[in-house]
Amino acid sequence: MRRLLILLGLGLFCLPALGQVHEYNLDNGMKLLVREDHRAPVVVSQIWYKIGASYEHTGITGVSHVLEHMMFKGTEKHGPGEFSRIIAENGGRENAFTSKDFTAYFQQLEKSRLAISFELEADRMRNLTLPEEEFDKERQVVIEERKLRTEDNPRALTYEKFNAAAFMVSPYRNPTIGWMNDLKNLTVGDLQRWYHQWYAPNNATLVVVGDVEPDAVYRLARQHFGRLPQVEVPSIKPRVEPPQKGERRVVVQAPAELPYLMIGYHVPVLNTVEQEWEAYALEVMAGILSSGRSARLPSRLVRGQQIAAGADAGYDLYSRQANLFMFSGTPARGHDIAELEQALLDEIEVLKNEPVGEEELERIKAQVVAGDVYEKDSMFYQAMQMGILETVGLGWQTMEVYREKINAVTPQQIQQVAHKYLRKDNRSVTILEPLSLDGQQPAESPKATGH
Amino acid sequence: MMNMMKRLNWKIALAVIVILVLTFTLARFERGDEPVSADATSSIEIQSWTTENGARVVFVPAPELPMVDVRVVFDAGSARDGDLPGVARVTAGMLNEGAGEWGSDQLAERFDNIGANYGVSVKRDMAAFSLRSLTGEALLEQAVQTFATILAEPTFPHEAFNRVRRNTLVGLQNKKQSPGDLAEDLFYRHLFGQHPYATPVSGKEESIKAMELVDLKAFHQRYMVANNAVVAIVGQMERQQAEALAEQVTTKLKPGEPAPALPEVEPLNEANRVDHFHPSAQTHLLVGQPGMRRGDRDYFSLYVGNHILGGSGFGSRIMETIREERGLAYSSYSYFVPQQVNGAFVMGLQTSNDQAEEALSLLQEVLTRFVDKGPSAEELQHAKKNITGGFPLRIDSNKDIVQYIAMIEFYGLPHDYLDTFNDKVEAITAADIRDAFQRRIHPDKLLTVTVGNGNSSE
Secondary structure: OHHHHHHHHHHOOOOOOOOOEEEEEOOOOOEEEEEEOOOOOEEEEEEEEOOOHHHOOOOOOOHHHHHHHHOOOOEOOOOOOHHHHHHHHOOOEEEEEEOOOOEEEEEEEEHHHHHHHHHHHHHHHHOEOOOHHHHHHHHHHHHHHHHHHHHOOHHHHHHHHHHHHHOOOOHHHOOOOOOHHHHHHOOHHHHHHHHHHHOOHHHEEEEEEEOOOHHHHHHHHHHHHOOOOOOOOOOOOOOOOOOOOOOEEEEEEEEOOOOEEEEEEEEOOOOOOOOHHHHHHHHHHHHHHHOOOOOHHHHHHHHHOOOEEEEEEEOOOOOOOOEEEEEEEEEOOOOOHHHHHHHHHHHHHHHHHOOOOHHHHHHHHHHHHHHHHHHHHOHHHHHHHHHHHHHOOOOHHHHHOHHHHHHOOOHHHHHHHHHHHOOHHHEEEEEEEEEOOOOOOEOOOHHHHHO | OOOOOHHHOHHHOOOOOOEEOOOOOOOOOOOOOOOOOOOHHHOOOOEEEEOOOOOEEEEEEOOOOOEEEEEEEEOOOHHHOOOOOOHHHHHHHHHHHEEOOEEHHHHHHHHHOOOOEEEEEEOOOOEEEEEEEEOOHHHHHHHHHHHHHHHHOEOOOHHHHHHHHHHHHHHHHHHHOOHHHHHHHHHHHHHHOOOHHHOOOOOOHHHHHHOOHHHHHHHHHHHOOHHHEEEEEEEOOOHHHHHHHHHHHHOOOOOOOOOOOOOOOOOOOOOEEEEEEOOOOEEEEEEEEEOOEOOOOOHHHHHHHHHHHHHOOOOOHHHHHHHHOOOOOOOEEEEEOOEOOOOEEEEEEEEEHHHHHHHHHHHHHHHHHHHHHOOOHHHHHHHHHHHHHOHHHHOOOHHHHHHHHHHHHHOOOOOOHHHHHHHHHHHOOHHHHHHHHHHHOOHHHOEEEEEEOOOOOO
16 A cells, blocks of 8 residues: 555656646536557556445445456446457457545556447446346455455454544445454445446546547547436535544454554545645655655664564555554564564654754655656556546646655644654554464564564 | 666565555566557557667657656666575665665765656666656756766765665665565575575675675676667656666766676476464465566466466455455455566465464465366456456556567567567466466476465574
């Protein structure tokens, strides 16, 4: 998670000179964003829905993700699997992803075939059939997916428990893939309701990047999506996490070889923050700690003190709801979780007590400048940035001010957010305690891993 | 410590936020992504030359963005480990821990201060070092100078070595808690026996502990030399600048000698099954044989055939049988790993423990039927359309192009490889595929590895 977030953050933003964003609004409320990139005769098309795990309530967790799977299982016009078959036959790649805050579907194609993608996406936006027998099989597939990703992965399992402890009210407490209990009890009726409520043009953003002409893309979008009716999308009640009021500590025991530590502090994000600079200061703080090999955690904890085999910090500037500023790590041989935790806490104290050096700050800014250029090498990434920002409600323009906002962050501001948010009473800590892999008896104590 | 491909990077094990639905083959081993052909409009003109001290250079100008990608590939993968499994990877990972007059921190800062990205990837056949930098003169000069120093003048500091070794051991422990990693290691060990491909790229506990600095220095001296190197450059520059850059990157390398040819891989003589207990909810299943090499005479028949068998995700026979018809697994696939000598042919999936035997029989059936009968005309046509129609996507970024041209040069493939790819795919017939599979793949001599809650023969 963290690595990705840092990348998303520090990389963002594009030089306006290379490929402006063209924004269009269809009459039915669907938004279209187009950016030209004429380096290769290809196009990426992504459709983003404002729906994901953070919209779900207890009992049906995972429904957004299962529905995403079922979006490949046919409409009245195209039977199960047809979608993938047609895209493949046209030399395309396609897939989809679900997160807490969004569900997105994409195709990458030779540029002349964009209409194929539009026709199919428009069709499945409203005409999914959701056959019961396909649902039964797909639910099993997702249960297998959950076992693969979470049940048999000690760190992912720890992360799941960590979120459930750190958030009591916020929907971020639930895993995107859903709790096993909920997956087992999910019905096709749950999916039908979910689909009809949320899959509508006025709840979607279409993003196209590639060797295209924006007005032509707009005409094509109107032709395929323009006829779809607007739907009244439910308004969901806010589920704001109350102040934490005291440290929470959770232990996870699971078959594993290595202990693992996660620490999270409740922080605002760009979407929820009262003073905008705070969010950017947190973003820069994450970079100071964890962006690149010269950042503090690798240089001080992995190399300097050699307490950590690996250590990361991360912050998601663009999540829809307030989130966590995260630390995580694995102790080096000869060190235990307690030492690692203390070393991380010491770094936090340094952030509070000493202004960040000018050179460190300049380094972060240099990485942002370079990231601006590097990202243009990936059309997919550019489209993703726009899609996320629109879908969480910040607007794609947010990426155009990223560099400027990061440049404006001062050492004092970083100190201020460290003081304000990295407090013990605002902290959740989760520790993975390994159980033996061949028994289930408790393994040697973590301290003893240092032989 | 190293920038490993995809899911071997255990530090990002938490990347659970985004869930991809479809997942084809978790690209695990060193599965070469297949370039797919060229139509007339999208061909890539590879320029090539040799540096003064013998490194082969391939270059494609990319004038659009003010950046450059440099990829230096040595024939210094784990196949060269000898009796110290992991030495290739540890050596490669140590280069930026100290070089020239700079220490580890300084090297890190020299890249990070200018937003340059440095990366290392070690596989069985190769050790690849990559640099991405802006092309502004001062920035590029600092990036390239640092990169060249790392490659040619590493100092192998003692303290850093001890740390890297300890953390490598932690990395090995991490693999033990991953049934997928355990299965992969067992599969390679039993598939390749005494061949250098048999050992894990990341090494073994005993060999990592036994390693000494002199081993790393000797490995570097022997294999990270100009005559054993390919330099690939893609970026905003003219030929002349690229020539200067290639010289700068390689000038301090010793000329040295190319690595010797690897021994041939022995075929399996009989079926073999290895079961390993792991307290997991799923059993990971890998089934396969030695497959083919880069430039293999059956390459296109096997490549297109595998696309139909299990190489193309949805629509492929394995995915349809295992996932679409029965919901037995999230991911199921097959692939060839074409290498210097015959790499692996693998079919794989993960399923709940109580379904493992059923899934295994299905995999075997699918393969046997495919080898017996070959693909249908319709399947073949569909596969060709997918492969050839998707060509432009394979080379739509500098990052893709630099990897392809480095691969082409490293394996000695013709420079028109990309341009002729579509034609060669189009020329394949169903009979070619059936014939190649019948000669090369023997369903009665498969290696089967299971890791999970089944029986244990280990």
